[in-house]
Amino acid sequence: MNYSSGLVLIDKPVGMTSNDAISIVKSRLPGAKVGHTGTLDKFAQGLLIVLAGKLTRLTPLFMKEEKEYRAIFHFGIQTDTLDPDGKVIAEADCPEASTIENTLKKFEGEIMQKPPLYSAVHYKGKRAYKMVRMGNIPELIERKITIFSIENLGYDPPFLHLKIVCSKGTYIRSLARDLGLSCGSRAYVEKLERTRIGAFPVKDSVAPRDFNPEKDLRSSKCAFTALGxxxxxxxxxxxxxxxxxxxxxxxxxxxxxxxxxxxxxxxxxxxxxxxxxxxxxxxxxxxxxxx
Known part of the structure; x- marks a missing residue:
């Protein structure tokens, strides 16, 4: 079988980098050019779309697709990385459930969002996270993003469970930071799973180490159909x-x-x-x- 072009849906586990997951796929598609359509942080899990061969040219189109996440925000604490792997830099009381419910509505629609300091965003030609690690704090600018919906799935202090549907460029860690501050508290992302990209749900994906090109490499036609x-x-x-x-x-x-x-x-x-x-x-x- 020719494995030169196609699409792969990968379910990245917690603790594995996106690059490691993609490398596993690449090793099983010898000779094929392989690329991703958006990575996940190491602490996160969920759907990665990997494109092979000529389909890597579709990367910009897939990156524009809306994303769906399930997240758990931890209130009362903020870490420097805005995830569970960072150092605690601030603490506050947890907000009331009514405060959260009223504040969530302010984050739906088009909003301005500043990326996390620990992110791969470029600032003056360098990655923001690399600058921070060298002791330099970049002045990252806000960017326009869209939160199509944000659903409260339950609040059991200090944990808020959310379902979020958002646009390209949205940082869920920034959303946690900003929601915490808007509620008069602090927050970071305790757990994060990407459950959908465009028409593809995570339930249709495969673990990186279980990837088998014979059955898991989807056709080029599938990719175009998914993009409409x-x-x-x-x-x-x-x-x-x-x-x-x-x-x-x-x-x-x-x-x-x-x-x-x-x-x-x-x-x-x-x-x-x-x-x-x-x-x-x-x-x-x-x-x-x-x-």
Whole structure:
């Protein structure tokens, strides 16, 4: 079987770095280029999407997909890393349940959020966490993010259980920090699980060490379908022409696309040919998968 392109859903366990999880996948796809669509902190668990081969070009599209998390916030304490592995830097009383419920509503919708100091955000060409470890505190700027929903699943002081659906760029650790302060307290993330990315739930994923390409490497077509990109069939004799980047026209298709926008092209052998964009009567290549 050709393992050169595809998509893998990985359930990263607590204590394993995202890079270690991805390295395991890569070792079982010899020769294939492999990339991720967003990492998880070491203390967190849950879904990682790993792309292989030509599908690594879809990374920006998958990174835009909304994320769903289950989190436990620990009130009354704040750590420097905003997770359970950090040093305690502040303590406060735990807030009342009514205070939390009223404050949560303020965090739904478009908000401004400052990344944690211990994060991979770049500041003047350096990673923020590396600067902090060298004793330099970067002045990170706030960024616009969206919290689509934040659901209170139960509060048993000091622990608040939440279900959060959010946009790209959201830091759950920052959300804990800011919610704690807004409630007149302090907080960090005790536990975190990413339960969904776009159309993919964590229940459909596999542990890194259980990954078997024969059954766990999903097809290229699956990736495009998950992104809502329509798939169109091309005539078999045009596959090699697409590989050479010859300009497209309606004759290439079994049935030409009627609507403008992105299209994924496959032949009847299920071979991925290209991702293209239709604008009026013109077609433009985004990237070619045919070889």
């Amino acid at each position: 990109i329509p798939v169109h069939l091309i005539k078999g004799e045009y596959y090699k022409k697409i590989a050479r980047g010859i300009p497209l026209n309606d004759l290439f298709f079994e049935y030409p696309p009627e609507r403008d926008g992105l299209c994924a092209l496959f032949d009847r052998k299920e071979r991925f040919a290209a991702l293209i964009e239709k604008r009026g009567k013109k077609y433009r290549y985004h990237f070619v998968g045919a070889a």
